[in-house]
């Protein structure tokens with residue numbers, strides 16, 4: 001680099017003033033890179049290692065060949081918005097308006113950022129529940145808001161069962177709180193809201209006139225006969241919530257990045273004001289393909305059974321190791337405590353334990369501490385079981401050596 005270029009770089013560096021100075025390469029990227037470099041079994045990042053239904057690919061292919069390759073409407077293809085309305089009505093009973101209350105997004109990540117940018121003003125406080133999905137806090141900071149983390153309560157074997165302490169949430173509300181962000185089924189803990197959780201959330205939101213951003217990307221992965229408690233199940237919450245979901249999770253196509261937002265017109269109008277300049281709209285053929293695939297509800301109605309079998313397979317195996325677990329109630333993640341493991345890895349913090357595990361044992365996992373703002377150690381790591389049975393078996397064989 002020439003001296004002049006160095007000078008310019010230094011000048012620019014001073015000028016930039018990063019908006020997210022604490023954000024670096026995430027542990028998800030680091031662990032995936034290590035897993036591939038070391039040829040380890042990757043149970044870290046949350047994505048399936050199996051294919052989606054070929055009928056879904058055929059439906060997208062047919063849409064492309066039929067010429068659906070230009071910009072769709074800003075809010076999304078009407079057929080897909082209609083299908084989303086029908087799916088939500090059948091699943092949770094609330095009837096959203098196709099025209100004014102559903103917007104198709106570039107996955108849940110864009111929906112989260114757009115909702116926060118549209119609704120959070122500089123100086124607003126936003127309550128998030130820790131452990132918290134990694135995009136929420138950066139989104140709040142970009143909007144000039146102040147994240148207010150409330151720690152979930154840990155209980156159960158190895159501290160691996162989590163729930164929300166609604167009294168703590170209540171005491172975190174101030175006159176500056178505008179939004180509360182929730183996520184059920186919850187990544188990384190696998191916690192799912194009960195009807196009581198929903199009532200508690202509704203009572204707090206109504207008392208303080210809060211907007212709720214409800215991330216429900218794992219809505220169809222709830223186990224052991226429980227049912228997903230969507231904000232769309234509760235009239236009062238549906239009226240003040242931005243509900244976010246993702247087809248990537250539901251149909252094993254995380255790389256397609258297509259999701260949706262359902263929100264009352266007053267919130268959808270604001271959401272769309274930002275959405276149209278953020279992404280404007282989302283891949284046309286994917287939207288047509290998804291619309292046609294959604295005409296049969298079987299794939300999403302059978303998803304819980306599909307993943308519960310994988311959870312049980314993984315659970316049975318991991319119980320035979322020295323890890324301590326509580327069965328996950330939802331999502332495709334299983335937490336495990338390594339507090340009972342003896343030997344060289346035992347004394348390490350969660351990040352170092354995961355680095356050690358991938359190098360020495362050949363299995364990639366994610367430290368739960370990555371989901372907290374301040375350093376915190378609970379000796380919990382997260383495994384993703386959205387994998388082929390053979391991948392899970394390979395991981396279990398390696399983990400049983402501990």
Ligand SMILES: Cc1ncc(COP(=O)(O)O)c(C=O)c1O
Pocket residue numbers: 046106107108109110133183187215217245246247248249254257258259
């Ligand atoms: C809780 C949660 N929200 C949002 C997302 C992002 O979803 P998408 O891939 O549709 O952007 C994820 C993905 O891992 C997630 O776990």
